Amino acid sequence: MKPATIRDVADRADVSVASVSRVLNGSGPVTGATRQRVLDAVEALQYVPHSGARSLSTSKTNTVGVILPDLYGEFFSELIRGMDVAARALGYHLIVSSSHDDADEAASAIRSMRGRVDGLIVLSPHLRSANLAAGLAERMPVLLMNGGAVDAARPSIVVDNHGGAVAAVEHLIALGRRRIAHIAGPTGNLEAEARLAGYLEAMAAAGLPTMVVDGAFTRDSGEAAAAELAARKDRPDAVFAANDNMAVGALLAFQDAGLRVPEDIAMVGFDDIPLAGLVRPALTTLKIQIAETGRKALERLVGLIGSTADTACEVVRPELVVRASSQPIPTGFGVAGADQNIVQTPSLEGEKL
Amino acid sequence: MKPATIRDVADRADVSVASVSRVLNGSGPVTGATRQRVLDAVEALQYVPHSGARSLSTSKTNTVGVILPDLYGEFFSELIRGMDVAARALGYHLIVSSSHDDADEAASAIRSMRGRVDGLIVLSPHLRSANLAAGLAERMPVLLMNGGAVDAARPSIVVDNHGGAVAAVEHLIALGRRRIAHIAGPTGNLEAEARLAGYLEAMAAAGLPTMVVDGAFTRDSGEAAAAELAARKDRPDAVFAANDNMAVGALLAFQDAGLRVPEDIAMVGFDDIPLAGLVRPALTTLKIQIAETGRKALERLVGLIGSTADTACEVVRPELVVRASSQPIPTGFGVAGADQNIVQTPSLEGEKL
DNA sequence: CTGAAAGCGCTTACAG
DNA sequence: CTGAAAGCGCTTACAG
Numbered sequence: 075m076k077p078a079t080i081r082d083v084a085d086r087a088d089v090s091v092a093s094v095s096r097v098l099n100g101s102g103p104v105t106g107a108t109r110q111r112v113l114d115a116v117e118a119l120q121y122v123p124h125s126g127a128r129s130l131s132t133s134k135t136n137t138v139g140v141i142l143p144d145l146y147g148e149f150f151s152e153l154i155r156g157m158d159v160a161a162r163a164l165g166y167h168l169i170v171s172s173s174h175d176d177a178d179e180a181a182s183a184i185r186s187m188r189g190r191v192d193g194l195i196v197l198s199p200h201l202r203s204a205n206l207a208a209g210l211a212e213r214m215p216v217l218l219m220n221g222g223a224v225d226a227a228r229p230s231i232v233v234d235n236h237g238g239a240v241a242a243v244e245h246l247i248a249l250g251r252r253r254i255a256h257i258a259g260p261t262g263n264l265e266a267e268a269r270l271a272g273y274l275e276a277m278a279a280a281g282l283p284t285m286v287v288d289g290a291f292t293r294d295s296g297e298a299a300a301a302e303l304a305a306r307k308d309r310p311d312a313v314f315a316a317n318d319n320m321a322v323g324a325l326l327a328f329q330d331a332g333l334r335v336p337e338d339i340a341m342v343g344f345d346d347i348p349l350a351g352l353v354r355p356a357l358t359t360l361k362i363q364i365a366e367t368g369r370k371a372l373e374r375l376v377g378l379i380g381s382t383a384d385t386a387c388e389v390v391r392p393e394l395v396v397r398a399s400s401q402p403i404p405t406g407f408g409v410a411g412a413d414q415n416i417v418q419t420p421s422l423e424g425e426k427l
Numbered sequence: 428m429k430p431a432t433i434r435d436v437a438d439r440a441d442v443s444v445a446s447v448s449r450v451l452n453g454s455g456p457v458t459g460a461t462r463q464r465v466l467d468a469v470e471a472l473q474y475v476p477h478s479g480a481r482s483l484s485t486s487k488t489n490t491v492g493v494i495l496p497d498l499y500g501e502f503f504s505e506l507i508r509g510m511d512v513a514a515r516a517l518g519y520h521l522i523v524s525s526s527h528d529d530a531d532e533a534a535s536a537i538r539s540m541r542g543r544v545d546g547l548i549v550l551s552p553h554l555r556s557a558n559l560a561a562g563l564a565e566r567m568p569v570l571l572m573n574g575g576a577v578d579a580a581r582p583s584i585v586v587d588n589h590g591g592a593v594a595a596v597e598h599l600i601a602l603g604r605r606r607i608a609h610i611a612g613p614t615g616n617l618e619a620e621a622r623l624a625g626y627l628e629a630m631a632a633a634g635l636p637t638m639v640v641d642g643a644f645t646r647d648s649g650e651a652a653a654a655e656l657a658a659r660k661d662r663p664d665a666v667f668a669a670n671d672n673m674a675v676g677a678l679l680a681f682q683d684a685g686l687r688v689p690e691d692i693a694m695v696g697f698d699d700i701p702l703a704g705l706v707r708p709a710l711t712t713l714k715i716q717i718a719e720t721g722r723k724a725l726e727r728l729v730g731l732i733g734s735t736a737d738t739a740c741e742v743v744r745p746e747l748v749v750r751a752s753s754q755p756i757p758t759g760f761g762v763a764g765a766d767q768n769i770v771q772t773p774s775l776e777g778e779k780l
Numbered sequence: 781c782t783g784a785a786a787g788c789g790c791t792t793a794c795a796g
Numbered sequence: 797c798t799g800a801a802a803g804c805g806c807t808t809a810c811a812g
Binding site: 104105 | 781785787
Binding site: 122 | 429430475476477478479480481482483488490499501504507508511515520521522523524525538539540541542543566675679682702705706707
């Protein structure tokens with residue numbers, strides 16, 4: 075009934091538990107004879123070592139924890155997939171802990187990881203959880219991926235959200251768009267805020283008026299934002315959404331409302347989730363190699379567990395991928411109620427596709 | 428440097444470790460005074476209990492393991508999301524173990540779970556892994572979700588793949604389609620095989636010729652299958668793919684090849700992943716409430732951990748959701764090289780939408 | 781090469 | 797109400 079223990083194996087093989095441990099771990103010297111006796115006993119008893127007990131002795135769990143935010147879209151799935159692949163390759167397990175809407179929940183999630191994991195990857199983009207992770211980092215390796223500022227003080231991977239946003243806006247301007255709206259991510263989310271800042275800055279640099287509508291990184295909020303934008307009398311001729319998820323929601327909503335993408339409204343997203351390439355028109359976006367980034371993150375964390383002295387802040391630079399959803403504004407295509415600042419002939423005729 | 432232990436807390440509060448344990452767990456009686464002293468010490472030392480050690484004493488890990496197959500699409504993401512939500516609600520952690528391309532890998536993954544989890548949900552749809560899980564079930568609660576046959580002998584949740592496939596085919600026949608192809612899932616996958624069997628049976632029942640092309644549940648394989656089908660001289664007028672992922676791949680490939688969906692080819696998928704509703708035309712499919720099923724699975728497993736005497740095999744019946752990708756065949760629309768058996772006027776004029 | 785023993789950090793009857 | 801002690805299942809110096 076109860077699973078066999080190392081004690082049972084030792085008794086059956088008529089050796090000490092130390093010897094059983096040695097053959098099972100390949101540590102220390104053992105005779106061929108004893109080794110065989112042990113192996114037979116293991117086989118007979120269907121013995122499987124108790125990893126919890128082993129962890130307690132070795133203070134190694136061979137598992138890493140991933141602290142996720144509450145929303146759980148394709149972005150995080152991809153990231154976890156990348157981590158999972160790397161984890162398996164390195165002999166690690168992955169324990170995920172998501173659905174943390176606030177910093178307190180994230181905090182208790184982090185605490186409950188002690189004794190369960192050898193290290194943590196923190197993805198919850200809450201301001202305070204960064205501090206929390208920092209507090210915990212004294213005792214356990216932590217890799218921060220919760221966005222926001224480049225913090226050279228501790229190991230982290232951050233996306234260049236600001237730069238990506240600027241690239242998005244500049245791309246739309248180059249296409250001849252002037253009334254460029256932004257669907258923002260949730261307030262308090264560091265990634266979202268950096269993308270918003272990039273948008274505002276690029277628009278200001280171009281002397282264009284800004285138009286921001288709130289979103290929450292969800293598809294629904296993208297749809298709602300699109301409805302709001304479509305109803306405005308100074309309807310935008312381009313939309314940069316803070317992530318692909320919202321961009322897709324907006325894109326479908328615009329189409330349902332009878333607007334054409336990209337003719338009436340060009341769309342640009344952020345992340346390059348798999349879905350971005352599957353909607354029609356395919357979505358222009360700022361590509362992050364998501365799974366690849368996940369893989370890299372896990373490998374770095376495992377490195378941190380092994381040794382130390384890594385406090386680098388790696389920056390992932392998103393790359394603009396132009397697809398069908400953003401094309402030059404059709405010539406002679408006029409929209410009422412527009413207060414364009416500059417009238418400039420579109421210079422690029424379909425960069426691609 | 429090293430995290431404080433219960434010993435440190437006891438010393439600082441000047442009580443025994445037993446008392447510390449009591450106040451922390453709310454078990455046994457304690458004076459208000461000692462309780463306060465302990466709490467103060469905990470606060471001062473930033474003490475967090477070591478869950479591994481606790482697990483060893485209580486033989487409870489409060490963690491459940493999920494054994495996934497290698498492919499990791501939206502279906503599994505959704506399922507895990509549902510489990511995750513339920514796990515949090517019940518105070519459980521989730522440890523995922525994926526990327527098991529063969530039964531041996533799955534076996535070692537299962538073995539390595541001992542001492543790490545209180546129970547297992549097995550999703551790897553390999554024949555032998557079912558046996559493995561069965562072997563392990565003597566020692567640990569296991570919920571089987573690896574598809575295939577209804578096995579009343581042990582707790583499981585299975586999708587009525589056969590029934591779903593029959594419904595898909597009958598729907599297409601009702602629309603007036605006659606040359607209905609099937610893009611099959613990987614051989615050896617129980618879910619895939621049941622869907623294939625349902626297709627074959629329904630086609631036979633209708634006296635229609637079958638047309639099966641191999642797939643692997645991936646988007647790429649769906650594309651490849653579509654290319655193959657589009658090139659045939661007896662090109663199908665409908666395709667039932669064994670999952671949505673392949674259906675989407677095929678749908679896009681058909682469109683790229685200049686074929687119209689649903690006019691030239693109607694499409695039906697299986698699963699109702701979120702993506703199914705986002706492609707255009709939206710995909711008709713057999714809806715499984717994926718996240719909901721995941722939630723249910725986790726709750727049942729936790730029930731199994733608590734008590735026993737649950738050997739029910741719950742059947743999830745997929746529901747046909749008709750969307751734009753499957754519509755009646757246009758009247759007077761003739762295709763060359765067709766060997767229709769029956770010419771029947773379409774009776775249903777767009778069941779919905 | 782092998783075994784007895786201590787220890788990993790907790791919990792839980794069992795005495796007091 | 798509280799503490800000493802055994803025990804959870806392993807690993808690992810330390811002697812032999």
